[in-house]
Amino acid sequence: MAAENITEKIVEKVELAAEVGTKVANIVGNAFESTIADVDHSSGAEEDTWLSYILSFGIHFAMIIIVILLKWQYDRNRYRYPKGPRDWRNIKDAISFHRKKRDNLLALATDYPDSCTVMTHVGRLVLLNDPRLINEIFIGRADLVSNKVDGYLENQLRYKEGKHIRTGIVFRHQDHNARIIHKALVNHMDNDLVGKRLDSIVQDQIKQTHLTEKFDVRRTTFYFSVRLLARLTCSSTAASIEDKTFELFEQNLYKISKAIHADTFAKSAKVMLTQLTGLSETLDINENVLDYIKTWIRFRRDESSAIVGLSEEQAISSSAKNRDFLSSILDVLDESSPRLDEDDIAACVLDIIMHGSEMLKGALSWLLLYVAKYPEAADQCRREARSKGYSSFNLSSAESLAVTGAFVKEVLRVSPVVPIVIHSTLEDFKWRNFHIQKRTQFGANVVALHHSIAWIDAMNFDINRWLGDKASSIPTDAYSPFGFGPRACIAEKHLFNLLTGILAVLLYHNDFDKTGPLPEATEGTFGLVNLPPKYALKATHLSGK
Ligand code: HEM
Numbered sequence: 128m129a130a131e132n133i134t135e136k137i138v139e140k141v142e143l144a145a146e147v148g149t150k151v152a153n154i155v156g157n158a159f160e161s162t163i164a165d166v167d168h169s170s171g172a173e174e175d176t177w178l179s180y181i182l183s184f185g186i187h188f189a190m191i192i193i194v195i196l197l198k199w200q201y202d203r204n205r206y207r208y209p210k211g212p213r214d215w216r217n218i219k220d221a222i223s224f225h226r227k228k229r230d231n232l233l234a235l236a237t238d239y240p241d242s243c244t245v246m247t248h249v250g251r252l253v254l255l256n257d258p259r260l261i262n263e264i265f266i267g268r269a270d271l272v273s274n275k276v277d278g279y280l281e282n283q284l285r286y287k288e289g290k291h292i293r294t295g296i297v298f299r300h301q302d303h304n305a306r307i308i309h310k311a312l313v314n315h316m317d318n319d320l321v322g323k324r325l326d327s328i329v330q331d332q333i334k335q336t337h338l339t340e341k342f343d344v345r346r347t348t349f350y351f352s353v354r355l356l357a358r359l360t361c362s363s364t365a366a367s368i369e370d371k372t373f374e375l376f377e378q379n380l381y382k383i384s385k386a387i388h389a390d391t392f393a394k395s396a397k398v399m400l401t402q403l404t405g406l407s408e409t410l411d412i413n414e415n416v417l418d419y420i421k422t423w424i425r426f427r428r429d430e431s432s433a434i435v436g437l438s439e440e441q442a443i444s445s446s447a448k449n450r451d452f453l454s455s456i457l458d459v460l461d462e463s464s465p466r467l468d469e470d471d472i473a474a475c476v477l478d479i480i481m482h483g484s485e486m487l488k489g490a491l492s493w494l495l496l497y498v499a500k501y502p503e504a505a506d507q508c509r510r511e512a513r514s515k516g517y518s519s520f521n522l523s524s525a526e527s528l529a530v531t532g533a534f535v536k537e538v539l540r541v542s543p544v545v546p547i548v549i550h551s552t553l554e555d556f557k558w559r560n561f562h563i564q565k566r567t568q569f570g571a572n573v574v575a576l577h578h579s580i581a582w583i584d585a586m587n588f589d590i591n592r593w594l595g596d597k598a599s600s601i602p603t604d605a606y607s608p609f610g611f612g613p614r615a616c617i618a619e620k621h622l623f624n625l626l627t628g629i630l631a632v633l634l635y636h637n638d639f640d641k642t643g644p645l646p647e648a649t650e651g652t653f654g655l656v657n658l659p660p661k662y663a664l665k666a667t668h669l670s671g672k
Contacts, residue, residue, distance in 0.1 A: 152524060206564045208253060211243030221406065229574060229649060232547060236575030252568045260605040261571045265550065265611035268558065272569050273614055274551045304467060307459045308475055312617040313456035320359070321522060323546060326360055330520040335633050338666035343640050345661055348491040349384065350416050350483035353377055360452040361423045376419045383413065420473040427453060428440045450478050489544035489658050494630050496659050499641045504590050505634060508534050512631040522621065523629035533593035533626045541588055541607040542648055546657045547576040548610050573607060581605040638667040
């Protein structure tokens with residue numbers, strides 16, 4: 128209590144100092160302006176005038192610097208963050224935080240078991256290493272700490288405050304529109320896809336994926352995922368999937384995806400430059416991609432108006448056929464406020480396709496890497512799929528594939544696709560002994576949770592920990608591959624079964640072998656998304672028996 132009073136007093140003093148600083152700056156500035164105005168220009172030499180201007184400019188400049196420093200000092204005293212390597216003294220740690228993120232996330236959790244503050248190239252980050260604190264912030268304070276930090280398309284700065292932000296899964300949850308979209312997407316998954324069209328769409332996509340003698344795993348899983356997500360989001364794309372414009376759309380998404388995952392110094396520097404200038408290399412590509420999506424939306428709207436002219440029966444069957452993520456968004460348009468326009472809808476659609484496909488690609492690339500690294504465990508899964516006759520995808524019966532399910536869970540434990548979930552604060556707020564500034568980033572250290580002491584032999588890849596009696600000792604609060612609280616993944620409930628089913632079908636029909644040395648699980652990009660490095664596998668088609 129006493130300490131708090133002292134701090135309050137210090138804060139008041141510094142506040143006062145900042146105010147005085149500003150006043151002094153104004154008084155001195157005014158005095159100089161009047162001095163210059165008093166000079167008799169007609170009698171003075173020209174150099175005098177120049178000298179006065181330079182002097183005046185210099186003094187104004189110095190005053191601005193003083194005010195900035197005072198403000199800086201004021202903020203430093205006013206806000207309080209958890210301790211951690213966040214000062215200039217720790218600049219080396221700050222730089223290496225991003226480069227060697229996996230090691231650093233684990234080391235920071237050991238050094239600061241609760242939380243710590245780290246400086247990163249995109250600003251200050253309060254890193255939460257304890258599940259209790261993660262829940263406090265991501266669930267308990269989700270009204271204030273919910274702004275998604277997903278600068279991958281780097282153009283959020285350009286959009287108007289209060290509107291749906293147009294790219295990345297970044298819409299603000301406290302924003303009415305973000306809430307209704309989230310709900311509409313979850314309902315659509317539960318009511319229109321699961322147990323209905325989802326099985327045949329996924330199976331169709333698996334069939335269309337040709338696994339050759341030697342295939343690039345990241346590339347193959349990327350195309351599988353983008354096509355699947357495009358069909359789920361806008362069903363009419365199925366007709367255009369072979370066409371040239373769709374090909375260009377996919378290529379553009381591939382370029383953006385590559386830019387997102389570049390994890391170099393140059394990339395970090397570009398991100399900082401973008402924040403200053405608003406210029407970005409992905410912006411034009413993004414513009415093209417959004418234009419393409421807008422043609423789908425217009426097409427869908429034309430279709431809906433055509434339905435008005437149909438008989439009731441025809442209209443019902445036509446609209447049931449078109450149920451997809453796009454229609455679920457169009458259905459809530461009348462509830463939106465401010466009303467979502469065509470650009471907003473296109474951005475939501477892009478969000479779903481890009482995020483869904485990036486995540487699916489990441490998860491499938493890791494799954495296949497572990498299949499090649501742990502052939503015996505993979506064989507167990509294959510035997511299970513074959514003994515249960517799981518030759519084609521079915522979401523609900525994937526539940527019965529216990530061993531394959533355990534394989535999926537263990538891969539996402541040791542190699543979570545989202546290693547650190549980052550949200551930022553919408554307002555200043557007090558939490559525990561800290562006073563946190565608006566726009567501070569909070570990170571839930573998922574990779575540390577998944578390797579915490581709550582797990583037995585956490586560094587070991589062991590699918591058995593999820594099976595039989597051992598399953599009861601799983602620390603469920605230390606496992607979260609799909610996010611936390613109200614902003615968690617909309618597909619969360621179904622993702623384990625989706626991945627289990629896809630893996631089981633792939634293993635049922637194929638044997639996977641390495642074509643050279645396999646990357647280590649600790650390699651790969653480790654930005655917002657954790658992906659294995661580029662690698663290839665050989666697929667051998669197995670007989671149907
Ligand atoms: C293995 C696959 C996936 C993983 C690991 C994953 C992971 C996540 C995570 C961690 C979040 C929370 C992000 C944050 O709070 O900043 C999230 C949000 C989201 N996910 Fe996924 N996801 C996956 C697949 C999908 C798929 C297939 C879809 C679409 C069908 C999807 C749609 C969404 C949406 C719309 C959100 C934003 C929810 C909101 O902000 O209200 N995800 N996902």
